[in-house]
Structures are given as C-alpha cells and as structure tokens.
Amino acid sequence: MEYAGAADAAHLNNYKFMEQLLLSEDTMAKHGQTDEFINQYLIGDCEKILRSVPDNSVDLIVTSPPYADSRKNTYGGIPPEKYVSWFLPKSKEFLRVLKPNGTFILNIKERVEGGERHPYVLDLTLELRKQGWLWTEEFIWHKKNTHPGKWPNRFRDAWERCLQFNKTKNFKMFQDEVMIPIGDWSKARLRNLSKTDLSRATSNSGSGFGKKIANWIGKTKVYPSNVLYLATECGNQNHSAVFPVELPAWFIRLFTRNGDFVLDPFAGSGTTAVACRRLGRNYLMIDIAPGYKKIAEERLSHETNKTNRS
C-alpha cells in the first residue's frame, strides 16, 4: 500500500498546515507506544483492555455496539433501562484513548419496546455530552434493502443513526476522499450558461446565498450529504454482519489517513477490520464474545489474498 505522500492543497483547506505536520509526528510517536495493539483482535471487556492503551493514541473509533435487548439469552443483551450506565464507563475510556483531533462514530438505533421507541439512545447522547464529548453531527444510514415485514401500526425501519462525537472542534476530516459523482442534471444545466451564471448572482430573498455557476464547469464530483444510502449486506456466509463494510469504510476514509489507528471496541465479526485492511489502516478490534474472533480472522484472510492478487 503506497502512502499518499505530501498533503495536497485540497486537504490544507481542512485544517491548518502546522497541525498537519504535528499530526504526522504525533502519529509515528504513538504508533511506537501502541505496537502491541496494532492489528490485533483481543477478546475481553473493552473497558478493561483499553486501560492499557495510552492516552490520545487512536485516530478513529467506529463501532456498532450491541443494541439494547430485553431478551436475556442473546449476545450483549443489555436491558434498555440499564444501557446508559453500562455504556458510560466504556465511553470514558474511548474519550481518553482518542486523539484530540480524532472522531468517535457510534452506529446505533433504539428498539421498539411496548409499542414505543425506547429513549435510551437520546439519554445516551445527552449523557455523552455531559461526559465531555461534543455531539458534532448525526449521520443517517438510509438502508437500501430492509428486512421485510408488516405490522399494524408501524412500517419497516429503514434507517439507523451514526452519531458523531469529538473531543475538540478541530477534528481532522478529509472530505475529498468521499466525493461522489455529480448528478445527471449537470449535463443539461451546464451546457449553456446564461449571463447571470457567468457572474456571481445573489439571491434577492435575503438569504445571503449567491452562486457562480461558471465555477462548476468541468466538475465531475460533488461532496455528499449527511445521509448515507447503502444496502445492508445479505447472503453472506456465517456471520450476521449487521452493517455493511461500506459503512465503516466511509467513515474511515473521511476521518483517517493511510496508516492511522482505528478502534472498534465491539468488533463482532470484524467488519471494521475488513474495512481497515482494504484501506491500509491499522486497527485494534476488541470483543467480549470469544466466538467472533475466528470468523473475523477468516474474513481477514480473504482480504489479504485479494490484496496480494491485485
């Protein structure tokens, strides 16, 4: 995997040049301290394991924790009313190990309980703010193909939250890495430009919004929005991977660079690790259930083969 080399001009828009330089040194120093955790899948309680991980050493935490579940026997069956107090000691460790310019992405969705949406995710979001996190953004994962089903008073649930939390306002973000093709409208729209298009036009509604269409000529890509429209993965082998590899991959590309250190404290079958392997990031996977590690290693071995072949 080749390193991207010197930062190109576009990325300097995102944060200050000096910070960029300091980041590189910082990354290398920390990797020295975290060697024993690099690209490991550890079995255990993430709260305890993370105590050995140094402060400010992780670039991105992206995870999909076990959702609250009143059924006792399932993996991670934490009752909804206990979810917040179960989660907060772990997120305290997350806050400690995350770099100041790092990001924490929490993929979660509240369940229906007694005909109501349970408020534990709202409570958790508010409590995480009290713990010191900034609630920077809420992305929506809009699922292309949802589980079929019909209920008398409810439609299929086709979305999940991806809550973004940060330690500081100056988190790193590489927007150019997730640009998408421009819509078909542009072909017709930009073919002929009017006079107002060529000079800057200002809206007369007082919104302060102006545009200069001429700047768009030749543009093939645009920035995405905060809604991700992805399919769930289905028909795969043994694991019941609830989220598609594109979901962590998107956040990994957006918030990290090649060689950065990504943590998934509820790793499950290792979807986040697969994304890291494909993108050349280092990872630390942790899960309390011992059974998933084998599945994750099996999946990762296929990834390695693919990489070698290409």
Add this chain to the structure above:
Amino acid sequence: MEYAGAADAAHLNNYKFMEQLLLSEDTMAKHGQTDEFINQYLIGDCEKILRSVPDNSVDLIVTSPPYADSRKNTYGGIPPEKYVSWFLPKSKEFLRVLKPNGTFILNIKERVEGGERHPYVLDLTLELRKQGWLWTEEFIWHKKNTHPGKWPNRFRDAWERCLQFNKTKNFKMFQDEVMIPIGDWSKARLRNLSKTDLSRATSNSGSGFGKKIANWIGKTKVYPSNVLYLATECGNQNHSAVFPVELPAWFIRLFTRNGDFVLDPFAGSGTTAVACRRLGRNYLMIDIAPGYKKIAEERLSHETNKTNRS
C-alpha cells in the same frame, strides 16, 4: 365532499372493528362541537386559541414549528435553550384536544451551534414523554435537494426528523393509503417516488373510491418504510414553503380518513391546509404571525379552482 362510507376490509387490519364504529360516531359528534373551527385560519397564539377547542376533537396534528434560532430578530426566534419551556405548554393543549386514537407528527431539526448539534430536540422528545405522550416512531424526511454549502468540518444537512407521538397505543393508521409501486422502488433508487406516485395518489384520493381500486393492479404495490425521500419545494415566487405539500399529505393519508379534522398550530403559509383541501380533510390552521394568512388563502384559492375544474 363525499364521505368514504363503510370501511373496507383492509383497514380493519389496523384496529378493532368496534373502535371503527365508535370512531364514526365520535367524529360526527365532535364535528358538531367544533363547527366554528372547521376550515379556519386563525391568527394568534395556538396555546390560547386551543383552549376553546374541545377535548378529544382532533384526529391528527401535523406541524413544523419554528426551529430554535439564536438570532434575535427573525420571526419565531426562540433561543435553543428556551425552546423546551416554550413548547411544552402548547403541546399540553395538543394532548388535550387530540382524540385518543389520533396522532401528533412533529417535523423538526436541531441546528448547529458552536460547531455542535444542539440537544434541544432530544430534550424536547424526552419531556414530551414525561408530559404523557408516547414516542411511537421517528420518521426521517430524506431531502432530495438540500441547501448547498461547504464547510471544513461538516456536510450538507439532508434530513429532518418527523417525530410521531400518540396518546394511546391504539391509534388509527391506514397503511394501504400510502403504498408505493414496487417497480419504481427497485428500478430507480427511490428517485421516481415523489412526482408520479404522489400526484397519482392525490388525484385518486380526491376522485373517490372505485377509481382507486381500478388502478390497483394487485401485487404491484408495497408498503413504504419510515424514510420519506422528498424534495423541498423551491422556485416558487410568492411564498417560501419550507416543507413540501407531499410531506403533510403523506401523514394525512396515513393517519386520517376523508372528513377527519387536522390541526396545524404553526401553520405558516398553509402547506398543511393545502394538503387537507386536496385530500378532503377538514382543518384548523393557527399561526401567531398575521402575515401568512393572506398567503395561505391565496394558495387555497388555487386549490379550490383546480378542484372545480377537474
């Protein structure tokens, strides 16, 4: 306006037959009591005006209140930190006037303040539960065309919440009224949903029962999910309608029948009233700003003309 008459079998799936019968009587009785409010646009504070509206008289409340705003001079400029205490006395009246089997749909989205999403919507949701509401569901309005813009640490905001609250678990819901063609869904990544489907559905609802059944080609329709993919309305000179008429129309079809009584306590330019007119529902519009009533009446007059012409 024709009344739909006897309920067809499909709708009996949604709630019990006895309740259906009681509903009809109840609707008629209450309409007797609320005659003075039928199809009115009243100027004033909804909290005060609603005190004259009888208990349990409204079938659906669908509204998009002014969002919190830190700027002082704009209309509806409620500071985020005061939003909950501003809203709760009003929602207490909503709870009183809503029928036990009615629904309250709240379209809202938190703003960014100081680089963070402000938590007032989360606080409000939790407080509404304490007030006695059931938080039944959260629909997502995924906006096709979002406001443009670029920031170093944030993408364009392409979604809003449509929170569903109820008084009881036995709310009425007519799922068959919002079914969508299966072909368009799979073929075009949700793209063709709004225009063809909704205009077809609208004309169907306006023109009576038999025609609609004729258009139903059996298995070609499928139930939607809890994500609505609609465009904002733009390019209209006279009014700046913040939400598209399809949004309230969708909830009106889902939660009410012909002749039911719909309340929008923050009516603005009357988008909800337009949807009611098209679908043959009665409405009560309230807004504290006097300027919008004229715009709403202008829009409604066009609706009337269209109806007469067809």
Add this chain to the structure above:
DNA sequence: GTTCCGCATGAATCGATAG
C-alpha cells in the same frame, strides 16, 4: 399537448470583521 431548457430558490454554516 408534450418536451426541453433557462433560471431562481432554499429551516445552512463557518470564519472574519466590525461594533
């Protein structure tokens, strides 16, 4: 009557500058 094309619009947000 239908399709095509031009055009204005939008619940935005950040950072710099001014008071």
Add this chain to the structure above:
DNA sequence: ACTATCGATTCATGCGGAA
C-alpha cells in the same frame, strides 16, 4: 471578551416559458 453582521461556499429541483 462578547455579540452582531457579512461574505463565501455549494447542489439539485420545480416552475414557467419556449420550441
């Protein structure tokens, strides 16, 4: 220090008039 104002940035749609 703290707040108010202003400029810069950006995408996709629906409408109305023209072909």
